[in-house]
Amino acid sequence: MNSISRRKFLKITGFTVGAATASTALGPIVKGAKKLEEKSIKGIKKIPTYCDICFWKCGAIAYVKDGILWKIEGNPDDPLSRGRLCPRGTGGIGAHFDPDRLRAPLIRTRKRGEEVWREVTWDEALDFIANKMKKIKEIYGPESVASFSHGIGGNFIKHMLKAYGAVNFAAPSFAQCRGPRDVGFELTFGENVGSPERTDIENTKCLVLIGSHLGENMHNSQVQEFAHAIENDATIIVVDPRFSIAASKAKYYLPIKPGTDIALLLAWMNVIVSEKLYDENYVRKYGFGFEQFSVEISQYTPEWAYPETGIKPDLIRITAREMAKNKPATIIHPGRHATWYGDDTQRSRAIALLNALLGSWGRKGGFFFPVSYSLPPYPYPPYPTPTKEKLDNPNNKYPFASEEITNGIREATITGKPYPIKGWFVYATNLIHALPNEEETIKAIQNLDLLVVIDVIPSEIAGWADVVLPETVYLERYDELHTSAFKEPFVGIRQPVVDPPADQKPNWWIAKKLAEKLGLGQYFPWNHIEEYLDYRLKAAGLSLEELKQKGIIKGQKQPIYIEEGIEPEFATPSGKIEFYSTQLLQAGFDPVPRYKRPQEPPAGYYRLLFGRAPVHSFSRTQSNPILMDMMDENEVWINYDIAQKWGIKTGQYIRLKNQDGIVSNKIKVKATERIRPDCVYLVHGFGHNSKMLKRAYQKGASDSQLITKYEIDPIMGGTGMNVNFVTFELEV
Amino acid sequence: MLQEITTTRHNPHIDPFVHVWGWEIPIYLFLGGMVAGMMIISGYFLFSKRYKDTTCSCFTIPLIGVAFLSIGMFALFLDLEHKFYFWRLYTTFRISSPMSWGAWILVLVYPVIIVNFLINPPEIIVRRFPKLNLITSYINEHPKLIQNIGITNMLIGSALGIYTGILLSTMGARPLWNSSMLAVLFLVSGLSTAAAFVHMISKSQYEKELLAKADNGFLVIELFVIMLFLIGLSTSSAVHMNAARLLITGEYAPQFWTFVIGTGIILPLIIQLLAVNKKIKHNPIAPILVIIGGLILRFIIVYAGQYSHYINAHFK
Amino acid sequence: MARYGMVIDTKKCVGCMDCVVACKTENNVPEGYNRDWIVQVANGKFPYINLEIQSQRCNHCDNTPCVSCCPTGASHVHEIGKVVLVDHEVCIGCKACIAACPYDARFIHPDGYADKCTFCIHRVEKGELPACVSVCPTHCMYFGDLDDPNSEVSKLLASRKYHVLLPEAGTSPRIFYLI
Numbered sequence A: 001m002n003s004i005s006r007r008k009f010l011k012i013t014g015f016t017v018g019a020a021t022a023s024t025a026l027g028p029i030v031k032g033a034k035k036l037e038e039k040s041i042k043g044i045k046k047i048p049t050y051c052d053i054c055f056w057k058c059g060a061i062a063y064v065k066d067g068i069l070w071k072i073e074g075n076p077d078d079p080l081s082r083g084r085l086c087p088r089g090t091g092g093i094g095a096h097f098d099p100d101r102l103r104a105p106l107i108r109t110r111k112r113g114e115e116v117w118r119e120v121t122w123d124e125a126l127d128f129i130a131n132k133m134k135k136i137k138e139i140y141g142p143e144s145v146a147s148f149s150h151g152i153g154g155n156f157i158k159h160m161l162k163a164y165g166a167v168n169f170a171a172p173s174f175a176q177c178r179g180p181r182d183v184g185f186e187l188t189f190g191e192n193v194g195s196p197e198r199t200d201i202e203n204t205k206c207l208v209l210i211g212s213h214l215g216e217n218m219h220n221s222q223v224q225e226f227a228h229a230i231e232n233d234a235t236i237i238v239v240d241p242r243f244s245i246a247a248s249k250a251k252y253y254l255p256i257k258p259g260t261d262i263a264l265l266l267a268w269m270n271v272i273v274s275e276k277l278y279d280e281n282y283v284r285k286y287g288f289g290f291e292q293f294s295v296e297i298s299q300y301t302p303e304w305a306y307p308e309t310g311i312k313p314d315l316i317r318i319t320a321r322e323m324a325k326n327k328p329a330t331i332i333h334p335g336r337h338a339t340w341y342g343d344d345t346q347r348s349r350a351i352a353l354l355n356a357l358l359g360s361w362g363r364k365g366g367f368f369f370p371v372s373y374s375l376p377p378y379p380y381p382p383y384p385t386p387t388k389e390k391l392d393n394p395n396n397k398y399p400f401a402s403e404e405i406t407n408g409i410r411e412a413t414i415t416g417k418p419y420p421i422k423g424w425f426v427y428a429t430n431l432i433h434a435l436p437n438e439e440e441t442i443k444a445i446q447n448l449d450l451l452v453v454i455d456v457i458p459s460e461i462a463g464w465a466d467v468v469l470p471e472t473v474y475l476e477r478y479d480e481l482h483t484s485a486f487k488e489p490f491v492g493i494r495q496p497v498v499d500p501p502a503d504q505k506p507n508w509w510i511a512k513k514l515a516e517k518l519g520l521g522q523y524f525p526w527n528h529i530e531e532y533l534d535y536r537l538k539a540a541g542l543s544l545e546e547l548k549q550k551g552i553i554k555g556q557k558q559p560i561y562i563e564e565g566i567e568p569e570f571a572t573p574s575g576k577i578e579f580y581s582t583q584l585l586q587a588g589f590d591p592v593p594r595y596k597r598p599q600e601p602p603a604g605y606y607r608l609l610f611g612r613a614p615v616h617s618f619s620r621t622q623s624n625p626i627l628m629d630m631m632d633e634n635e636v637w638i639n640y641d642i643a644q645k646w647g648i649k650t651g652q653y654i655r656l657k658n659q660d661g662i663v664s665n666k667i668k669v670k671a672t673e674r675i676r677p678d679c680v681y682l683v684h685g686f687g688h689n690s691k692m693l694k695r696a697y698q699k700g701a702s703d704s705q706l707i708t709k710y711e712i713d714p715i716m717g718g719t720g721m722n723v724n725f726v727t728f729e730l731e732v
Numbered sequence B: 001m002l003q004e005i006t007t008t009r010h011n012p013h014i015d016p017f018v019h020v021w022g023w024e025i026p027i028y029l030f031l032g033g034m035v036a037g038m039m040i041i042s043g044y045f046l047f048s049k050r051y052k053d054t055t056c057s058c059f060t061i062p063l064i065g066v067a068f069l070s071i072g073m074f075a076l077f078l079d080l081e082h083k084f085y086f087w088r089l090y091t092t093f094r095i096s097s098p099m100s101w102g103a104w105i106l107v108l109v110y111p112v113i114i115v116n117f118l119i120n121p122p123e124i125i126v127r128r129f130p131k132l133n134l135i136t137s138y139i140n141e142h143p144k145l146i147q148n149i150g151i152t153n154m155l156i157g158s159a160l161g162i163y164t165g166i167l168l169s170t171m172g173a174r175p176l177w178n179s180s181m182l183a184v185l186f187l188v189s190g191l192s193t194a195a196a197f198v199h200m201i202s203k204s205q206y207e208k209e210l211l212a213k214a215d216n217g218f219l220v221i222e223l224f225v226i227m228l229f230l231i232g233l234s235t236s237s238a239v240h241m242n243a244a245r246l247l248i249t250g251e252y253a254p255q256f257w258t259f260v261i262g263t264g265i266i267l268p269l270i271i272q273l274l275a276v277n278k279k280i281k282h283n284p285i286a287p288i289l290v291i292i293g294g295l296i297l298r299f300i301i302v303y304a305g306q307y308s309h310y311i312n313a314h315f316k
Numbered sequence C: 001m002a003r004y005g006m007v008i009d010t011k012k013c014v015g016c017m018d019c020v021v022a023c024k025t026e027n028n029v030p031e032g033y034n035r036d037w038i039v040q041v042a043n044g045k046f047p048y049i050n051l052e053i054q055s056q057r058c059n060h061c062d063n064t065p066c067v068s069c070c071p072t073g074a075s076h077v078h079e080i081g082k083v084v085l086v087d088h089e090v091c092i093g094c095k096a097c098i099a100a101c102p103y104d105a106r107f108i109h110p111d112g113y114a115d116k117c118t119f120c121i122h123r124v125e126k127g128e129l130p131a132c133v134s135v136c137p138t139h140c141m142y143f144g145d146l147d148d149p150n151s152e153v154s155k156l157l158a159s160r161k162y163h164v165l166l167p168e169a170g171t172s173p174r175i176f177y178l179i
């Protein structure tokens, strides 16, 4: 939080408060908004849509008062938002009013990265791109254009690129985020936990959070269910080097030494197996290789884990028994951002196995079987057959990667092997902050003939682009229909609520126009996205009109638990839950997870940890005036005793320097008892250096900048990023 | 560490501590207090029929008083955030609001001072408005009336002086102000600054002497009142102790001890004692110090008072 | 006649500031100003910490120093629910109410009047909940009539432990924090 510590301020007499901000009231910003058609101006209009401030896609209802966007609330019919948005969603209207938004297409006029541009028409920008793309196709083949994207908005762009012949599509959400978790669960259950996660926190009796900081991490439905669990007196166990908000709700807080989670998980499983606390029927019925597993696990006693994790054997036993007592309504939460130490797939597998022991996969209060609304796809012509393969994972180097690896494409762009990559399309993801080691990203960019960035704000990656295309924000556009798998099937719609303030265009329009310029018009046979949506809805017996009215249409409730009669299937080689993974063994990995001791920080250095704030999404919301008003810079959490040793006080600015000598922007200190002495913590997403982000420019520090080192997960290619160490520079 | 408290509130002039009243209010309270003192002094001389020997106090001061009061009220006006609604003050009387009382007392102050002034208006003004002579001669024909004007001046002056303190002391939220001694303190300080002012500008040696003696008395009383004020706070709850500490040893102690107690009371007291005892000549240094001391007293009380706080006290 | 109050369950609140954001958009609170805010109070030594999170705002006190010191009557107790309000058209911006509030709940709006939480009276009059209460993803805030023994708020106060802020200030605040 960008909080004021009064203790500190008391000492600064005559401190002038931020009175200067007084005049920039929300009012004047609102005035900048373009009004809807004159006729409809008076009165309040409610228009349902779904949120895009993060990927959760909560159903929402936007209010337009006298033609000006007023507020946005949750859609009570939506199974995700349940009528309540998270703070980012509630502040989402700020995205529309953001004065730093991209307004017109830009073409670079000077060297890459110098951020000197020429405003051009859409026609000129798209012609420019189409010509370059044609040239790349001619010389290198269409496979040499790659795409990075985040969120549902990228779908039409990807469709256009597939029509063009591209094959390399990646999203940082895999190799920089949830990849290892998904692979770990796939290796165990044959299925991953999906997004939104299939955790039935609402009905759980025991919730174990490992580094997952619900409440600071605001995935809406999960937080709502988390509060529900608290109200139900569920046992909450939190494992975190930092006393998170979730930790303050916990019955048991385990202040673990960073990087030792696998040791704790093994010890927990040891207790549960040796004390025969697991769900015997479940394990017998669905489990594979339990015998080998239990032999392997027998060595990992709590006493063994104690010196590794710093968690007392007693506490390990008590918490293990607590989990077992509440089985199968116990969730060991798989987390989401899981790329920590490079052995993350194994950690996620250990989490999956612990859940499996307790029989919570498929059970009420555990992991439900999600259901989704099935909508037939639009009948497009088939895509051209590629002549080259994807290059993100050459020779299957990371044998269990189940999605494309961003850093694999980056690597290939740098080396030109196995074939050169000459064009990047970057949609709504700030690669500079999303990928570890900024320098490598910039190096790759230098090899490109074309870098197109499509976004709503001028993020750092836009600064490196050849062409920047300004997209409308979610409140101004249609998008693909939303049919996430969750507790009940539903279809949600995103539709324009207000007009864009300038010459921004929606992604579907950009994709269609570019396709036409590329001579690929046949892949966009509809004139307007409404036709596309209408077609798909009609095919499912629904109507666009009705959906536009309601925002959400729900399907029939369906069983989602084993208790409700579902017979689980496991898409693993054995068709069962793999306590012992032969496929891992065959690929040369541990069939049962093993613990590897993490590297210790050198003297005077502290492990750099990062996480989320409830009012920001990644590095994408720091120009939103409402959300920045909530939190306009991040703080570095330093253990109070360590801070004292350094003579650092709360509120003071310092710089962080990492093991490779990279120095951060200046950042405010939070000296606190709420973190271990061997690590520091900051919220991800700050420390912007894009000059076009006026509000966010150089506010706080960027963890990404300090993550020059990363540990690749050999199983799936994820980049473990909690392996960097920082020290403090007091001169700022 | 015992306690970490963080707040996300960041309201201008409220956080990290309240500072809604800038220089305007202390100026207003200071001038109000001084005018109150002036009214009491001149009222007293009128009442005790000594106005022939104290012409400055009785006839020059009211004119200056009107000017000072107007400056003070202008300062108050400047402080208002919704300035052009100020007339709302006079569409109602809120019995529970010292500020409302003050607004109405000010309305009474003007006629009372003006009547006082009309007992003996200066030549230039009479020449301009010859009609005034009628009133002046009427008043002068009725000595009882003059005495009554004196009494009214003393009463309204006391009301004004006390009000300047009450305005603050009723603010329960600010522990430093939570003392009824504040009303007495501002009244006495008003008297001492007013006496100092007359002492400074009077041309009559007799009047100078008289006011210097009176001032010494006021300063001694003021010292006692300050002592009682601080003792009172220091023996109250923790938040009040913390508030008192702000002046005694805390953030505002240097200014308080130097300008209010040192050069505002003790030093002029010594100078004036010497002068009264004919060891040195009367000079304007002492009264100027007293006046500055009175002004700084208002600043410190207003600023430190806003700073003193129930919540802040928990953060110490 | 009703006497509105809020009961906030600190056990559920995660300090996400959704209540703050919702208040901002609902009431068009200017940038840089807060009608409500989050206070975190942490006690103890790592790892033995107790953390209480409070969503704070004007307490709509039963004893209102802010109203009694107001010279114009702009600050007043509304007939509906005894909600403490400021009439923008009457307020002269003298700031006495700000100095009088022990919670520092008020501020001067850039337009020149004293402003603060209104319990979203404009919503409440239409039968809706205050914006902060209705947005909270943890459902940790409850709003209702403290004088009605059957209201949700009264029942919670009867069954749970709670505290108020600065009871020693003598204002009888009407926001209760469940612990």
Ligand code: SF4
Residues within 6 Å of the ligand: A051, A052, A053, A054, A055, A056, A057, A058, A085, A086, A087, A088, A089, A090, A218, A219, A220, A221, A617
């Ligand atoms: S969780 Fe929040 S930001 Fe994400 S979609 Fe939902 S309301 Fe929007």
Ligand code: SF4
Residues within 6 Å of the ligand: C012, C013, C014, C015, C016, C017, C018, C019, C020, C038, C055, C135, C136, C137, C138, C139, C140, C141
């Ligand atoms: S919205 Fe709810 S959970 Fe979030 S800070 Fe406010 S009261 Fe707490």
Ligand code: SF4
Residues within 6 Å of the ligand: C057, C058, C059, C060, C061, C064, C065, C066, C067, C084, C100, C101, C102, C103, C104, C105, C106, C116, C171
């Ligand atoms: S919290 Fe402050 S502003 Fe609100 S009613 Fe109480 S005293 Fe008045």
